Amino acid sequence: MEKIIAIVGPTAVGKSALGLKLSQKFNGEIISGDSMQIYRHLDIGTAKDSPDELRMVKHHLVDICDVNQRYTVKDFQEKAVQIIHDLDDQKKVPFVVGGTGFYLNSLVRNLNLGGESSGDDDLRQELLTLEQDNKLDVLQNILKETDLEAFNSIDISNSRRVIRAIEVYKTTGKSIVDQSNGSKWADFYIIGLTDDRAKLYDRINLRVDKMVDMGLIEEAKTVFDNRESIPQAKNGIGYKELFPYFEGISDLNSCLDEIKKNSRHFAKRQLTYFRNQMDVDWYNISEVNDYQQVISQKIEQFLGGKNDNLG
Structure with a gap:
């Protein structure tokens, strides 16, 4: 049975960084489980890995759609399953990394959509x-x-x-929450990262400030100006909140505060979903000493010698 590592958790907690480190250590490739990182040119607001990071480890399901293309959870599920089969044939470990709960759940539970x-x-x-x-x-x-x-x-x-x-x-x-096909099709080890609420919210606020420095406002303006952008793209957190600024009906600071607030609320919803819907091995990054090493050891046990490149 194919073995798959999934890394879940709230926004800004460090899933991508951990995914990069672990996939390098365990001869893996990354499958994005994020519903917004599929879009080309939406890089800053979706918190994509940098071009250098994308080259360090092969990423799948990133930059595969234009903003006028519809993409569903069924599309994700079908593409991710095929990628996992291909990686297994290559003796590589799939790392599914992302915070879109229903995407991950559709894959883990093999939902009939x-x-x-x-x-x-x-x-x-x-x-x-x-x-x-x-x-x-x-x-x-x-x-x-x-x-x-x-x-x-x-x-x-x-x-x-x-x-x-x-x-x-x-x-x-x-x-839709009771659509399991009944049979276990793969063996998942689901890693959940979390942090103390105050620290997580500080991380979110800091991330938004960094995004602005990187050019978030200019990126959001291209989404606003593109009449062909579908609602799935335009409604992304980090973009929709800036539209009132572009329309001249709200000031920039108010819009940025709205991004931070919506991001915090989103993080709370993510945690609730993963805790209620999936079997996750949680790690509080502020409380578990050297949590990356602890997780690495758990993965070695989970893989059970399946991979020959266990760092």
């Missing part, structure tokens, strides 16, 4: 129109009435997740 769409074009168009009109509250109410289990489990602030949950229920008659 139905077809590409609901099969009901009228329904799909209705849902997409509501999304384009920023009627998230209406979509949430539809989901609540259709699938209360999903409403209480998924990130309902993400319109694409809400739409997908509605479609899956309409297609299969089952909740």
Whole structure:
């Protein structure tokens, strides 16, 4: 059975840095589990690894879409499974790194996500129109009435997740959170990084400040100006909050404060999701001495000699 390492946790906690270090040590390659890093040219706001870091270790599912292309959790699941099979053939260890909880869960639990769409074009168009009109509250109410289990489990602030949950229920008659195919297809060791709340929030605030220095405002302006950008790209944290500044209805500092606030709220939702939905081995980076070494030893035990390059 294929063995896969996943690294999860809230934004800004250090998942990417750990993934780079471990994938080098264990002859691995990285599969991005982030729903925004798929987009070309959205580099700063999505916290992609730098060009040098991308060259250090081969990355998959990064920079594979333009901002006008739709990308679903089903797309991620199918592509990630194929990459994992290919890496196993090459005797390499897959490291799935990212903070998009439902993406990771779809892979770990082998969720049956139905077809590409609901099969009901009228329904799909209705849902997409509501999304384009920023009627998230209406979509949430539809989901609540259709699938209360999903409403209480998924990130309902993400319109694409809400739409997908509605479609899956309409297609299969089952909740999107209860779509396991039943058989265990691979062996996962899921590493969770966390930190004390105050320290994590400080890390998030500092990251936003660094992003601004790196050119976040200019990057967000290209998203704002691109009429072909789909809502999935435009609604990313770090971009949508700056739109009022570009429209001249809010000052820059207020918009940056909004990015920090939304990022903190997102981190809280990520932690809640991973703790409730997945079997994670958690490490508080401020409390576990030399946590990277501890994790490395756990991985060696998990791989059980499968890999010949165990540092």
